[in-house]
Amino acid sequence: MVLRQINPVRDGEEKATHGGVVAAGGSSVLHRDLAHDFLPLKEGRGNHLVLDDGRKIFDASGGAAVGCLGWGNERVAQAVMKQMLAMPYCATIYYTTKVQEELCRFLVDSTNGKMSRAYIVNSGSEAMEAAVKLARQYFLELSPPQCQRTRFISRKQSYHGITLGALAVGGHQFRREKFKPLLMDNVTRISPCNRYRGKKPGETDEAYIVRLAEELDQAFQAVGPETVCAFVAEPIVGAALGCVPALPGYFKAMHAVCKKYGALLIFDEVMCGMGRSGTLHAWEQENVVPDIQTIGKCLGGGYQPVAGLLVNRRVVDVLMKGSSAFIHGHTYQGHPAGCAAALEVQRIIKEENLLRNVRAMGGLLSRRLKERLGQHPNVGDIRGRGLFWGIEFVADKATKEPFPVHEHVAMAIAERGLKPEYGIGVYPGGGSADDCIRGDHIIISPAFNVSADEIEWIVETVGRLIEDYFVDLLSR
Template identity: 75%
Template sequence: MVLIKLDSAADADGANGANGVKTSGTSAVLHRHLSHEFLPLIRSEGNYLFLEDGRRVFDASGGAAVGCIGWGNKRVAQAVMAQILDAPYCASIFYTTRVHEELCRSLVNSTNGHMSRAYIVNSGSEAMEAAIKLARQYFLEASPSQPQRTRFISRKQSYHGITLGALAVGGHELRREKFEPLLMNNVSRVSPCSPFRGKTAGESDDSYVDRLAKELEDEFVKVGPETVCAFIAEPVVGAALGCVPAVPRYFKAMQAVCQKYGALLILDEVMCGMGRTGTLHAWEQEGVVPDIQTIGKALGGGYQPVAGVLANHRVIDALERGTSSFVHGHTYQGHPAGCAAALEVQRIIQEEGLLANVREMGDLLGARLRDKLSKHPNVGDIRGRGLFWGIEFVADEQSLTPFPAEAHVAMELSELGLNEKYSINVYPGGGSADGIRGDHIIISPAFNVSREEIETIVSTVTRLVSDYFASENKR
């Protein structure tokens, strides 16, 4: 395979380029990159992707942390087909479907009574758009109404979606830069909780949390606490930072600041949620309950486009006491086929006890990655939770200086992994150091991955990393 250097800003989902070689551009598809030919995928089965040229690639990232039960599951396919034959579409302005109701009830019940209702859409970006509008409407519906609350606070080096509203509340500079004039200007950002890059020498976790909580409170005061709708964050940061969990007590401290000033807490679990980090909802491990939560990716496991929003009783009660409506809607919201896929995927996760496997295999994956790669001079940090692990690369092991953004280290390394010698799919990302520089890959296999497959992933990624930095003379 020919390795290419690509514009890392062009990929909306965090894989900063195309897995392909230079071509004359004969496709009729408006691809992410117009001058590159993408590898033809002809089928997928279990944890493997089969390409048209005969290659069999181990999908160690589940695409973009989407695949959670592996590929080719006939049970899910049959559930989707049965729903399509019964009712392929539902105009939600007039009707509902049993499968839509069952999915939302299942999701609400999974929160141990904390959440009140669910809203089903087709992508994580759509879910974040809905969450933003729901937060705003909450303050208009709450008594007394608070129309001055129009601002949001999020974090630097964050990614919450690629549509204009979702992009506006995110902090991924490369994705934002071409569209800055179009984005809302009522969003400000504070530092992420990223101990590898953010903690000072000798600083304890508690001191670090206190410093970040003060930074958030200072931002509330600066913009006017009475103007803030919500603080938005990922419990485990995915594409923008590369699987970075918060240190203990962080989210309790952030929620305390929100509660002090009457703002909502929105947790974006599109990438890290629905079991990916070892519990169905990532916030279960943080000791907090969000006011609004977004979900996606592992919700439907890639079998249909599906994502959603969960809202707690505080938010829904305000709407019910007020206009009793949510001023938002999509033609394909609550799509029956998407709901059928998500419901069946979630049933399989529960019936097969896959969350326990996520925790067990996740511990093994993290330990083995650290055992094999932590001493590599170009590996700066290995971090993660459950089956959601990131490796951040550095140009200098002493100063932890990142590679230049134009080197496209993560993308090149990921493309090398598709060569037959390795035949493994890992997910590349950039900007983890300062929003522009900083390369990382994500390893996020299916929830039913075996111990033997974990060993295969680790040994292959170890060879891949070692060979890449040796052959490219990046050190």
């Protein structure tokens, strides 16, 4: 993501505000963009964000698809506070906590016995680091050990986290570029399953899936099947592609290739999981159970930093019969406050049957977005699942040609949406058209308790925002 410069302030100038915006040069924060002015956020109320100047913004993306309950949920806040007063920290080398045990039991039970252990960390990147190391250790723990398995296969235009190990496994070229010399080079990348841009003219879905499975098979053959630990993929690609779901049958075909060569299957559900796609786990809709699954954003709904792993029984059993220890750890793993937030969020989702609302409102959002924007000349594709929808923009609808990178179309649309005449927050992204950064999209991913009236408002506001933006852009 590239932020455009707005109202830059020279270093050393006094802190100033412009219309409720803290000028970049007046901040002591190492922000994502040092030349960008960030809006000062005061509080969250339901689906609205409230700025210091009282202005309200409807959070139609939950940040980065994080806010699954909206903001200001007192029940979650009270659960976190209660845990913090009881015990705010746990040194997991010695101790466990009731709240961690309850959360992990809840998560394991939610898989109907498919997964047998959960591992709680603080971010999706940490979860992916753990997944990569666990996959490697699994093969070392086998009898006899398969020490030659050191490689991974992932997909182009994927994003699996920002830390070095996670970044190495991912395929987000813009985020990787400056750090390539630091990244491990034992990763092979194949094509994503992208119906809009990947299918050949006249190719059926079935033929496309066969072609992608053959590409995976060839990737195994190219590096030596006996050297591969795992194939890593997002069931619905989030930030890198803009909510692109796999075609039905794709993951069954890919799983078959993994089984053929004895490699593990790792699903990254940090963004698309924990209910966002309409089922608690996105793999439930694929009829494929991964060996390792990462979870994150909607696990705790933004009320605490929390993420984790779910681990298949066959992986755990190998460790139990071997060293019985995962050679990995964080000071703040299993953090009690994070576990308390996640457990309460998940209990609310279950008790209020919010997954049913995700499916119902997701269906409405899908239909209305396509009705409102499907014929717009600069909307190339509208795709997603549940309450996780992406809109990809193109300069030419017929050829699917993306806009020039320097236009920063997605970011410009997202920034425009924050203006008072729209008052809506959407999540911008780039790189959906090729293997670098060309191609713009926005993500719409509201809270699980969103209403039908709110969906209608989101669609109408986003429609007006997109229309106004392109009228201005194309008239320049």
